[in-house]
Amino acid sequence: xxxxxxxxxxxxxxxxxxxxxxxxxxxxxxxxxxxxxxxxxxxxxxxxxxxxxxxxxxxxxxxxxxxxxxxxxxxxxxxxxxxxxxxxxxxxxxxxxxxxxxxxxxxxxxxxxxxxxxxxxxxxxxxxxxxxxxxxxxxxxxxxxxxxxxxxxxxxxxxxxxxxxxxxxxxxxxxxxxxxxxxxxxxxxxxxxxxxxxxxxxxxxxxxxxxxxxxxxxxxxxxxxxxxxxxxxxxxxxxxxxxxxxxxxxxxxxxxxxxxxxxxxxxxxxxxxxxxxxxxxxxxxxxxxxxxxxxxxxxxxxxxxxxxxxxxxxxxxxxxxxxxxxxxxxxxxxx
Ligand SMILES: NC(=O)C1=CN([C@@H]2O[C@H](COP(=O)(O)OP(=O)(O)OC[C@H]3O[C@@H](n4cnc5c(N)ncnc54)[C@H](OP(=O)(O)O)[C@@H]3O)[C@@H](O)[C@H]2O)C=CC1
Ligand SMILES: CC(=O)N[C@@H](CCC(=O)OP(=O)(O)O)C(=O)O
Numbered sequence: 001x002x003x004x005x006x007x008x009x010x011x012x013x014x015x016x017x018x019x020x021x022x023x024x025x026x027x028x029x030x031x032x033x034x035x036x037x038x039x040x041x042x043x044x045x046x047x048x049x050x051x052x053x054x055x056x057x058x059x060x061x062x063x064x065x066x067x068x069x070x071x072x073x074x075x076x077x078x079x080x081x082x083x084x085x086x087x088x089x090x091x092x093x094x095x096x097x098x099x100x101x102x103x104x105x106x107x108x109x110x111x112x113x114x115x116x117x118x119x120x121x122x123x124x125x126x127x128x129x130x131x132x133x134x135x136x137x138x139x140x141x142x143x144x145x146x147x148x149x150x151x152x153x154x155x156x157x158x159x160x161x162x163x164x165x166x167x168x169x170x171x172x173x174x175x176x177x178x179x180x181x182x183x184x185x186x187x188x189x190x191x192x193x194x195x196x197x198x199x200x201x202x203x204x205x206x207x208x209x210x211x212x213x214x215x216x217x218x219x220x221x222x223x224x225x226x227x228x229x230x231x232x233x234x235x236x237x238x239x240x241x242x243x244x245x246x247x248x249x250x251x252x253x254x255x256x257x258x259x260x261x262x263x264x265x266x267x268x269x270x271x272x273x274x275x276x277x278x279x280x281x282x283x284x285x286x287x288x289x290x291x292x293x294x295x296x297x298x299x300x301x302x303x304x305x306x307x308x309x310x311x312x313x314x315x316x317x318x319x320x321x322x323x324x325x326x327x328x329x330x331x332x333x334x335x
Pocket of ligand 1: 007008009010011012013014033034035036037038074075076077079097098099147148149181182183184185186309310313314
């Protein structure tokens with residue numbers, strides 16, 4: 001059994017991670033920590049009543065080292081890089097949920113996150129945790145940077161076209177709509193119920209921090225620099241992300257060609273389903289699946305994907321990465 005600590009256990013991705021690990025045959029949650037919300041975890045999250053009675057404590061590195069082999073680090077951006085180096089020095093394996101180890105271009109990190117990076121050395125050592133695209137780099141890694149939720153969905157939607165040079169590497173537009181849990185548990189004016197209920201709001205126009213993350217992934221898959229525009233929206237539903245990606249083909253592709261390209265690219269992937277029609281967010285709620293579909297329209301290719309932001313966009317993908325790092329069946333604990 002691998003012993004797993006969840007640091008940042010009182011947040012949305014923390015509890016989602018506990019839920020998944022309670023079903024895992026080879027992993028046991030041994031330690032939970034948070035900053036302000038401490039106490040019995042089933043009192044913090046009523047849905048865990050009768051299933052988990054662990055205490056959520058203030059982080060104690062000595063105890064962490066004694067009781068854990070792997071850490072799922074569910075801390076906010078900028079906070080994580082203050083904790084992860086010590087965990088790595090202690091020999092722990094870490095899957096980090098924040099953006100602190102995702103961007104290899106540290107200038108881009110400092111520009112989009114508006115903070116100096118304080119753990120530059122470990123960025124180069126981190127594997128980017130999108131298994132369907134970078135599995136071989138995750139195997140054997142001590143630190144995995146779990147991707148952002150929007151980049152996960154959007155890049156799985158276009159990867160088969162980028163990989164084979166089927167689309168232009170500039171002019172791509174990604175349009176995504178996320179449920180409110182994507183913003184975490186901290187209250188905000190935008191997510192306050194009277195504002196968000198029955199509402200749909202664009203934000204981060206031209207400035208969202210997932211734009212350089214998507215460009216990094218797309219460029220690696222394409223093998224050449226890719227430039228794109230990303231526009232996020234937040235909607236009045238709990239969980240899920242629908243991404244629609246508009247791109248220009250480099251050659252004529254019929255819908256049958258597209259179906260063949262996608263089916264071939266994802267034929268061995270357990271968590272990517274290629275559909276024959278556009279997907280809906282509820283298809284994948286509570287699961288680690290990403291559903292994709294691409295179609296030719298008026299000289300463009302329009303690609304769609306759906307994921308659950310808390311599962312394939314965060315905790316599910318983190319457990320998938322943990323399974324790869326630990327040599328378990330990649331789907332263990334996941335539905
Ligand atoms: N929500 C989502 O859909 C996704 C989130 N992510 C990323 O996952 C990480 C966690 O997100 P999420 O669970 O939504 O966030 P939440 O805001 O819901 O939870 C954050 C957790 O971090 C703890 N925390 C906050 N600040 C500090 C601090 N300064 N020191 C120690 N602990 C702290 C909180 O503790 P306490 O409550 O006790 O203060 C809480 O346990 C973030 O990096 C986020 O960007 C990634 C993909 C998707
Ligand atoms: C709706 C909403 O607010 N979403 C978050 C993205 C959450 C996420 O998955 O990304 P990170 O891990 O990079 O935080 C945002 O736009 O900042």
